[in-house]
Amino acid sequence: MTESLATCNTLPATSIEVMDKVRAVEQRVREMPQIVVQTEHVLHAGMYARTVRLDANVLIVGVLIKCPTMLVVRGRAQVFAGDRWYAIDGYNVIPASAGRKQMYVTTEPTEITMLFPTKARTVAEAEAEFTDETDSLISRTYDNDLVVITGDVCQE
Numbered sequence: 001m002t003e004s005l006a007t008c009n010t011l012p013a014t015s016i017e018v019m020d021k022v023r024a025v026e027q028r029v030r031e032m033p034q035i036v037v038q039t040e041h042v043l044h045a046g047m048y049a050r051t052v053r054l055d056a057n058v059l060i061v062g063v064l065i066k067c068p069t070m071l072v073v074r075g076r077a078q079v080f081a082g083d084r085w086y087a088i089d090g091y092n093v094i095p096a097s098a099g100r101k102q103m104y105v106t107t108e109p110t111e112i113t114m115l116f117p118t119k120a121r122t123v124a125e126a127e128a129e130f131t132d133e134t135d136s137l138i139s140r141t142y143d144n145d146l147v148v149i150t151g152d153v154c155q156e
Contacts, residue, residue: 011071012082013099019064022080022101026061039139041123043149048126051113052138054106063133064101067116071096075110079103123147 014022035058040051054060054075071094078085080103081096088110096114104112120126123145127134139145 009095011079011094011096011100011102013097014082014101018083019101022061022103025103029059029061036142036144037138038144038146040146041139041148043120043123043126045152046117046119046154047115048118048120049113049115050139051111053111054109056106056108058106060104062102063131063136065096065130066098066132067130068098069096069114069116069130070094072113072115073110075106076108077104077106077110
């Protein structure tokens, strides 16, 4: 049964038992033809944001995220997080726990932005900060990313 994202306080971490099932789906997805996705990266004022824009009817399996983040999702999709599916509709700002491996199935064009505070100065440093699975990132697969690094930092 799908739960509305509106009733969820935060996207939960994924248990070890469920993680194995998500990884099995991930292996099957890797055997299918892959779509080309552009990742947009912004490093500004001690924050890192990465955005992907997905067409309708796309399934993606994300890497294991090792730090808590905020997600901004606009569109219509189902997201599997923790041990259940959640419905996403419209514009959502979502707290998301560390230790999660998610799957998204879009039913309309959907934009997903993940943000977190960082001291990283490069995209590679930021990616290594949020996952140990950097080799599986879409941004490491294609050479079409958009990158903005301002060098601005927060004044304390």
